[in-house]
Amino acid sequence: MPALFRRVAEKDRKAIHLFVDGHEIEAREGDTLLVALLTRTDRLRHNEFDASPRAGFCLMGACQDCWVWTEAGEQLRACSTTAQPGMRITTTEVPWLMNR
Amino acid sequence: MVDEPVIVIGAGPAGTRAAQRLVQAGLRPVVIDENDRQGGQIYRRQPANFHRPPEKLYGTEAAKATALHSDFEMLRPHIDYRPGTTVWGVSEAGLMTVHASTVDVVPFSRVIIASGATDRIMPVPGWTTPGTYSLGAAQIALKAQACAIGGRPVFMGTGPLLYLVAWQYLQAGVAPAAVLDTSSLATRLRGLRGMASRARVVANGVRYMADLVRAGVKLHAGIMPRGIESSDGGVSAVTWRDAKGVLRHVSCDAVGMGYGLRSETQLADLLKCEFIFDPCFQQWRPHVDRDGRTTRPDIYLAGDGVLLRGADAAEAAGQLAACAVLRDTGYAVDAQEILPLHGTLATMNRFGRGLAQAFPWPAHLAAGLPDETVVCRCENITAGEIRRAAGELDAPEMNRAKALTRPGMGRCQGRMCGLAAAEVLAAARDVPVREVGRLRTAAPIKPLPLNCTVKS
Numbered sequence: 001m002p003a004l005f006r007r008v009a010e011k012d013r014k015a016i017h018l019f020v021d022g023h024e025i026e027a028r029e030g031d032t033l034l035v036a037l038l039t040r041t042d043r044l045r046h047n048e049f050d051a052s053p054r055a056g057f058c059l060m061g062a063c064q065d066c067w068v069w070t071e072a073g074e075q076l077r078a079c080s081t082t083a084q085p086g087m088r089i090t091t092t093e094v095p096w097l098m099n100r
Numbered sequence: 101m102v103d104e105p106v107i108v109i110g111a112g113p114a115g116t117r118a119a120q121r122l123v124q125a126g127l128r129p130v131v132i133d134e135n136d137r138q139g140g141q142i143y144r145r146q147p148a149n150f151h152r153p154p155e156k157l158y159g160t161e162a163a164k165a166t167a168l169h170s171d172f173e174m175l176r177p178h179i180d181y182r183p184g185t186t187v188w189g190v191s192e193a194g195l196m197t198v199h200a201s202t203v204d205v206v207p208f209s210r211v212i213i214a215s216g217a218t219d220r221i222m223p224v225p226g227w228t229t230p231g232t233y234s235l236g237a238a239q240i241a242l243k244a245q246a247c248a249i250g251g252r253p254v255f256m257g258t259g260p261l262l263y264l265v266a267w268q269y270l271q272a273g274v275a276p277a278a279v280l281d282t283s284s285l286a287t288r289l290r291g292l293r294g295m296a297s298r299a300r301v302v303a304n305g306v307r308y309m310a311d312l313v314r315a316g317v318k319l320h321a322g323i324m325p326r327g328i329e330s331s332d333g334g335v336s337a338v339t340w341r342d343a344k345g346v347l348r349h350v351s352c353d354a355v356g357m358g359y360g361l362r363s364e365t366q367l368a369d370l371l372k373c374e375f376i377f378d379p380c381f382q383q384w385r386p387h388v389d390r391d392g393r394t395t396r397p398d399i400y401l402a403g404d405g406v407l408l409r410g411a412d413a414a415e416a417a418g419q420l421a422a423c424a425v426l427r428d429t430g431y432a433v434d435a436q437e438i439l440p441l442h443g444t445l446a447t448m449n450r451f452g453r454g455l456a457q458a459f460p461w462p463a464h465l466a467a468g469l470p471d472e473t474v475v476c477r478c479e480n481i482t483a484g485e486i487r488r489a490a491g492e493l494d495a496p497e498m499n500r501a502k503a504l505t506r507p508g509m510g511r512c513q514g515r516m517c518g519l520a521a522a523e524v525l526a527a528a529r530d531v532p533v534r535e536v537g538r539l540r541t542a543a544p545i546k547p548l549p550l551n552c553t554v555k556s
Contacts, residue, residue: 002334004231004354008272010150010246030147035245042334043230049480053333055230057477057516059237060141061134061186062218062364064511064547065477074201075549079237082136082147 004055005038018087019071027083034059034066034078037089044068044078045091069093104209105130105180106425107195109187109367112140113411114214114403114418116172121422123178125431130180130206132187132197138172140216141236142411144244145169157243159268160304164411189543190370201549210398210429212421213367214414217404219358220383222257222465222520223483225473226328227357231335235358239265248274250354254338256280256325258459259360260305266317267308276317277352280340282359282462284322294454297447318350325465328355359461361408362519368406369541371399377534380453381408382461383519384538390442392421393428400424408456413448416441463533466523475524476517478510483524490528497537501525511547514539 013028020037027036034056037044043053044066056066059079066078071088108119111133122129139145143165146152154162175181182199189196194207219234226232233241233249235257241247248269254277255266266276295302312319322343329337339349360381368386369375373394376387385406392400402421403414420441423433469475471484489501498521501507507521508514514521518539526533 002332004334005241005247005249006251006274008242008246008248008274009152009156010146013149030149030245032245035241035247039247047228047480052228052480053230054228057232057237058218058234059240060218061546062512063234063477063516074551075547080135 002042003039004042005035007039016083016085018083018085018089020089021091031083032079033068033076033081033083033087033089036083037068037078037091043091104194104207107132107206107208107211108214109195109211110140110214110216110403110405111135111138111172111181111183112214112216112403112414113143113168114216114405114414114421115140115212116168116175117415117418118212118214118402118422119179120171120175121419122425123175125422125426128178128180130182130208132185132195132206133181133183134186136184138181138183139165139169140411141240143168144240146244146246150246152246161411168415186546187367188546188548190367196543198548198552201552202555203548203552204555208398210400210425211371212392212400212402212418212425213405214401214403214418214421215364215367215405217361217363217408218515219261220360220362220461220519221357221516222325222359222462222523223469223473223475223517224256224325224327224357225470226330226335227355228474228477229328229330229335230333231354232328233354233356235261235265235356238354238356239268242268242272248272248354249356250274250335250352252277252352253354253356254278254280254350254352255356256323256338256340257358258283258462259358260301260455260459261358261360263305263308263312265356266312270312270315270317275315276312278338278350279312279317279319280323280325280338281319281321281459282323282325282465283459284343287460288321288458291454291456291458294450295458297450297454301451320348324468360456360459361404362515363408364405364515366513366515366541366545368394368399368401370543370545371396373399373401375538378407379534380456382463382533384534390420390445391424391438392417393424397428407449407452409445409448409452413445413452416444416448420445463523466520467527469524475521476507476510476514478512478516479506481505481507481509481517481521486521486524487528490525495525496529497535498522498525498539499537501536502539508539513541513545
């Protein structure tokens, strides 16, 4: 899949690794989850009603279009969550809390 | 009796100056900031491990940004700063907040809301395609994360931010494919008189346009958006009608869109402040006096969250709102402090109204949206559904339309679609937009995590 975002500066930051839908990806320290994902791929999730792909819209926590989930079922707004090493993210909502 | 604190919501230019003035008077305000770092949107800060200098991030406004940030750092020991915290509701006991997944109730004696604004959006067919962002988003990607939304973006909409963002992309080495503005050269000339009150700002804008033209970026005025086209699930082109009515097309891989700003007024609504319709900005906003007092004696408003006048005005309005709180609670405030702030805001008012005239909200586009165009992104509600509410289901106003066909019912509560949905409804009923009212706010105004714990 092509990436939506491209980095234009601050490219020499330390690499971190996280997992998206089970696959390990490399991101940079200080990336938001949205940036960590969209510099690798072209969508964050699918709309609940027609399954169309979505990739966020406002980037300031207002539109609620950029939700991703942790494997534990926690909802995260990708635009305002900083990527942490070892995070395990899914781009589809898990139907129940897997850790409980 | 325990004295409850004064709360400042928001830590952009308005919130920062409000907090600073309260601290000067010896108070210790609670400052609740939804972002992880102070600064707001215009002066949004990059993560701590980034190295670009302020001049790169804020351009001509670098000195103001730096002053605001360093003043806030000096305030830190004197305030109860709560970053990463959202106010999502109101109860008898105080403001309901959430931080990570911890819910808290924060009692208050007075509240200054400085919640800022978001992009004002007019939908267009295809605008839910990945790669389409608000103008503010395009700027945040660049400023806070050093990323471009694409390699060949189109910027479409109207207002000064359109040219600023396009110029910032150009400076970052990402040449826009085109800048498409719905405002005509004639409306811009009409607005010039009001805008002349801030010649430096106008000169900056003209410089951005000139730089773009010099770099070969095509600027089109008086356009009518037709659609965002996609291939393989991503943005591939934008189509529009030019000023002569000719259908045109430009290839691109991303779109930044926005038509001015809309005030973020949901908290004032939850707190039951009275609203008025502002014919100049064509939107509802809480009624305030010139110091920022609302119709509720304990609630004050400052910055773009009540009136769209930009960051400089927000600093003055924040200080004024704090002065109002101080005066209303028995502190002495010298009239010599108030007068120049009123003067500043009078200039900003003229300028803001000039801008609204120069780059008018293109309300007329709502009537022409094809029925199948998504208006409400959250719930995938189309223009056709809203028209069904207007006609067959006979909804006279927005809340009825929402109950019947769900525009604004989703997670964003109409923050993105509310104003445009009202235009679709008004056009379908052939009434002025103020007659269809505004969406009522309901808590939680932003989604809460499922596994919230209550702070004890």
